[in-house]
Amino acid sequence: MAETEENIEHPSHKRTCMCRPLNIPRTKPTPEVLNLLKDLQLTDDNLKQYMKLLMTDIRKGLARATHPTSIVKCYPTYIQDLPTGRETGKYLALDLGGTNFRVLVIELEKNHFEMTSRTFVIPQDKMVGSGKDLFDHVAACLHVFIKEQKLEQECLPLGFTYSFPLVQEALNKGIIERWTKGFKCDDVLGRDVVQLLQDSLVRRGIQKNVKIQAVINDTAGTLMSCAWKSPYCRIGLIVGTGTNACYVEKLTNAEMFNGPNKGSGVVLINCEWGAFGDDGTLNFIRTPEDIQIDETSINPGKQIHEKMISGMYMGELVRLLILRCVKARLLFGGRDSVDLNQKDKFQTKYVSEIEAQKPGNHDRCKAILENLGMQNLSDQDLQNVRFICECVSRRAAHMCAAGLSTLIKKTEEKRITIGIDGSVYRHHPYFHYLMMEKMKVLVKPGVVFDLMLSEDGSGRGAALTAASASSSIY
Incomplete structure (x- = not known):
């Protein structure tokens, strides 16, 4: 599920390909720490x-x-038409991807939209029970929302954001591959998620109010949301708890596409790039800490790329690197603490909080480490810890930059916008600029690109997909 937008100032709320370069702070560690962590610093080669x-x-x-x-x-999503910015009408969106889910009604006008939403909770017994009970609960909540919004006399197209592993066979057909995030409704594995929801709508008696037009994931929603604003948007990226990307591909290159060509000549491809490296191809840049994170995860050997980039693992990587430096007696005089040795105790949000402070100001870093049981911290200790955070976030941003540069090359576009969402991208103070800085080196000269923060891709993106689907029959 795409992260909830908060009231924060973020540089990428504006299109920034022509922005003034930012002087990104670089902390100066001790030479010994710099040398010990050189495997975190990726070269352009x-x-x-x-x-x-x-x-x-x-x-x-x-x-x-x-x-x-x-x-x-590289699964085809069967999305062939991108928003034009001229879509109008009223649409429903359903955003299911965690213990809370949202129902939205979105009214589109040219260059303007109005949105009303409500969040519902999924009880634990529905998360691990039968698929029928889960989707009946979703349909019941959708019914409540329809009555609240006085939509009983309307039949509205619905876009369904389903952020679990899914193999799509059509724009409105997706086969459930597996459950994640604490869900375990295994009796519906291998079945069509759209048909499951449709059956629940029928049992609820509201099939006359809802027409399910499309099922998408949050990455596709991110691209669709930004494409409504920018006609150049051809790539979508999520960098949050996990990471994934999608892009617009020529239909002739998408050999796994099994649908009719509706005339655009393109289709949106869901890369599922979190799995990049699962065959060992990224071993040349993995560290011992990357390997440890993978081996102690719930899915060893899987999602290697994601484990080097995303928010689920970033804080833990910092913790393990701190312990590497402690073991080498280059940090805290070789001392550690019980909490510092506890898995996942160093949260990813700490990385953003530490780097958000001005260079030389280590108040937040000190408070975090003291909360983890560390005392008598020197200024150099604090500076070294900040440097470790910078190494981890910089590597993640540079890997994302290299991935996006690859997709830009694949599209062969000369001007392109990339829609991005996710908690890491939104909340880290320099992630956007680190990506821009490196992409200017990696992208072919002459290609103009920019990064755009997605506005509610899981909601508005789903509605826009429904709007595009409503104009033709898939």
Whole structure:
């Protein structure tokens, strides 16, 4: 599920390809710490090798002959039409991807929209019970929302954001591959999520009020939301708890696409790039801490790329690197604490909070470490910890930059906008600028690109997909 937008100032609320370069702070660690952590600092040659490997995997994922063994799956989403900004009408959106889910009604006018939403809770017994009970609960909540908004006399198209692993067979057909995030309704694995919801609507007696037009994931929603504002948007990226990307591909290259060509000549591809590296291709830039995080995770050997980038793992990576420095007696005089040795105790939000302070101001860093049981901290200790945070976030941003540069090259566009969402991108003070800085090095000269923060891709993006689908029959 895409993260909730908060009232924060963020540089990427504006399109920034022409913005004034930012002087991104670089903390000066001790020479010994700098040398110990050199494996975290990727060179441009490292990133160019990464791009070459990713491009190879994308091409394998697109091709019918190599798709079964591909790591980056490149699933067609069956979205062939992007928003034009001229969509009008009233649409429903359903955003299901966690213990809370949202129902929205969105009224589109040219260059303007109005949105009303309500969040509902999914009880624990529905998360681990039968699929019928889960979708009946969703339909019941949708019914409550329809009555609250006085929509009983209308039949509205619905866009369904479903942020669990899904194999799409049409724009309005997706096969449930597996459950994540604490859900376990295994009796519906291998079944069509749209049909499951439709059956629940019928049992609830509200099928006359709702027409399910499309099912998408949050990455596609991000792209669709930004494409409504920018006619150049061709890539969507999520960098939050997890990470994924999608992009617009020529239909002739998408060999796994099994639907009719509706005339645009393109289709949106869900890369599922979190799995990049699951076959060992990223071992040349992985650290011992990356390997430890993977081995102690709930899915060893899976989502290697995601584990090097996303918010679920960033804080833990910092903690393990701190312990590397402690073991080498380069930090805290070789001392540690019980809390510092506890898995996931160093939260990812601490990375953003520490880097958000002006260089030389270590108040937040000190408070965090003291809360983890560390005392008698020197200024150099605090400066070294900030440097560790910078190493982790910089590597993540540079890997994202290399991934996006690869997708830009794949699209062959000369001007392109990238829609982005996710808690890491939204809340880290420099992630946007670190990406821009590196993409200016990696993207082919002459290509104009910019990064745009998505506004509610899981809601508005789903509604816009429904709007596009409503104009033709898929």
